Amino acid sequence: MHPMSEDLSKLTESQIEQKLLRLNSIYFMTDNDAVRQQMILLMDTYKLDLEERRVAAKRKQQEQGKDDLDDLIKIN
Numbered sequence: 281m282h283p284m285s286e287d288l289s290k291l292t293e294s295q296i297e298q299k300l301l302r303l304n305s306i307y308f309m310t311d312n313d314a315v316r317q318q319m320i321l322l323m324d325t326y327k328l329d330l331e332e333r334r335v336a337a338k339r340k341q342q343e344q345g346k347d348d349l350d351d352l353i354k355i356n
Contacts, residue, residue, distance in 0.1 A: 285322055288329045300326050 288296060300323055307319050 285325050288326070293330060293333060296326050296330055300330075 291299075303319055303323050303326075307316060307323075310316060310319075
């Protein structure tokens with residue numbers, strides 16, 4: 281967790297993705313390596329949070345029996 285990041289549980293996935301896009305564009309505007317390193321750490325924090333949310337959503341979907349592969353495989 282990056283010390284400058286806010287409470288990500290209060291943000292939606294869309295808001296986090298917006299922050300990632302903004303940081304990514306700013307990253308290429310700066311020549312300061314120390315700032316770039318901090319930005320990378322913050323972007324990694326956002327990416328990890330998004331990944332955790334998506335894994336949790338997928339797990340919940342599978343637990344509810346809504347596995348998308350069931351409809352794709354037809355055995356006669």
